[in-house]
Amino acid sequence: MSLQGKVALVTGAAQGLGKGFAEILLKNGAKVALLDINEAVGKDLKSAFDKEYGPDSTVFLKCDVKSDDQFKEAFEAAIKKFHKIDIVCNNAGIVDEKDWERALATNLGGVIRGTYLALSYMKKQNGGHGGVIINVASMAGILPLLTAPIYTATKHGVLGFSRAISDLSRVCNFGVRINTLCPSFAETAILSSMYSADTVKDIPSLQEMNRKIINTVGILDVSVVAEAFLQLATDESKNGSALMVTKKHTGDIPFPKVSEDLANLSSMLPL
Numbered sequence: 001m002s003l004q005g006k007v008a009l010v011t012g013a014a015q016g017l018g019k020g021f022a023e024i025l026l027k028n029g030a031k032v033a034l035l036d037i038n039e040a041v042g043k044d045l046k047s048a049f050d051k052e053y054g055p056d057s058t059v060f061l062k063c064d065v066k067s068d069d070q071f072k073e074a075f076e077a078a079i080k081k082f083h084k085i086d087i088v089c090n091n092a093g094i095v096d097e098k099d100w101e102r103a104l105a106t107n108l109g110g111v112i113r114g115t116y117l118a119l120s121y122m123k124k125q126n127g128g129h130g131g132v133i134i135n136v137a138s139m140a141g142i143l144p145l146l147t148a149p150i151y152t153a154t155k156h157g158v159l160g161f162s163r164a165i166s167d168l169s170r171v172c173n174f175g176v177r178i179n180t181l182c183p184s185f186a187e188t189a190i191l192s193s194m195y196s197a198d199t200v201k202d203i204p205s206l207q208e209m210n211r212k213i214i215n216t217v218g219i220l221d222v223s224v225v226a227e228a229f230l231q232l233a234t235d236e237s238k239n240g241s242a243l244m245v246t247k248k249h250t251g252d253i254p255f256p257k258v259s260e261d262l263a264n265l266s267s268m269l270p271l
């Protein structure tokens, strides 16, 4: 699928991975609504993008993904500006092991809200013309990160929700592909939480453990994660995929699809 003339909406777009996703979309000819809770950094990014891609290629919309109202208003503003939405990337995420309800509402709640809103505008049954949703989980959505149990739980939730809703979208012919991105550690501001999160900051042995984990698995460039994101957005065979991105390789996680699950239901359940 070519991105020329397509319209994307990216949450948590002001910096880090979200900024990388927005930039690769712009480079490939899409227009992008940049949603973020951080207005100052988001507006600065919009100004930088204006110089590179022209002022009509992006819009910055202040939006807290924990708020139903703000999220809906942002979708409406994006559609008012660009007249449609083809691609939604639910990327906003935080580490907060202390205020775990905030972490849950942002990382998992934000993805659920964003996915349902995107479907309500894009699915064919509502008069939409289809599209693609990319939800950002993490390798911590597949493996347990013992130094961040809340973060791990939210990302396992993102992966489980995205797999189920993508199967639903396929079975109900919504016309919307839903894929999940599972990157390993990437070079962004969130990495500082490895040493400052409430689970680790007072426990030197856990900080040391984090250091060892990172030294072992390495840190990805944002550009590598952005390339994987681009694959999920443009490759129309990716429908219900969960793409793992590590220093060693980028590849689909071989989960069974719902049809296979149903065919094997009797062998999977203790009936």
Ligand SMILES: NC(=O)C1=CN([C@@H]2O[C@H](COP(=O)(O)OP(=O)(O)OC[C@H]3O[C@@H](n4cnc5c(N)ncnc54)[C@H](O)[C@@H]3O)[C@@H](O)[C@H]2O)C=CC1
Pocket: 011, 012, 013, 014, 015, 016, 017, 018, 035, 036, 037, 038, 063, 064, 065, 066, 091, 092, 093, 094, 106, 136, 137, 138, 139, 182, 183, 184, 185, 186, 187, 188, 189, 190, 191
């Ligand atoms: N950097 C990494 O090592 C990895 C990050 N991820 C995930 O990628 C996503 C992006 O993270 P990074 O770019 O690394 O972090 P980051 O901290 O650099 O950027 C996160 C962005 O999300 C925004 N944000 C936070 N709460 C928000 C809210 N309630 N509403 C709207 N925007 C909000 C922030 O203002 C910031 O611009 C997160 O979901 C994170 O969990 C996944 C795997 C690896």
Ligand SMILES: CC/C=C\C[C@H](O)[C@H](O)/C=C/C=C/C=C\C=C\C(=O)C/C=C\CCC(=O)O
Pocket: 095, 137, 138, 139, 140, 143, 145, 147, 148, 151, 183, 184, 185, 186, 190, 191, 193, 194, 197, 217, 246, 247, 248, 249
């Ligand atoms: C407190 C956490 C702070 C930041 C973490 C990040 O946001 C990120 O989401 C967490 C990433 C967790 C990664 C966990 C494990 C990573 C493992 C690997 O990269 C390697 C694993 C398998 C290798 C298989 C292969 O590449 O062939």
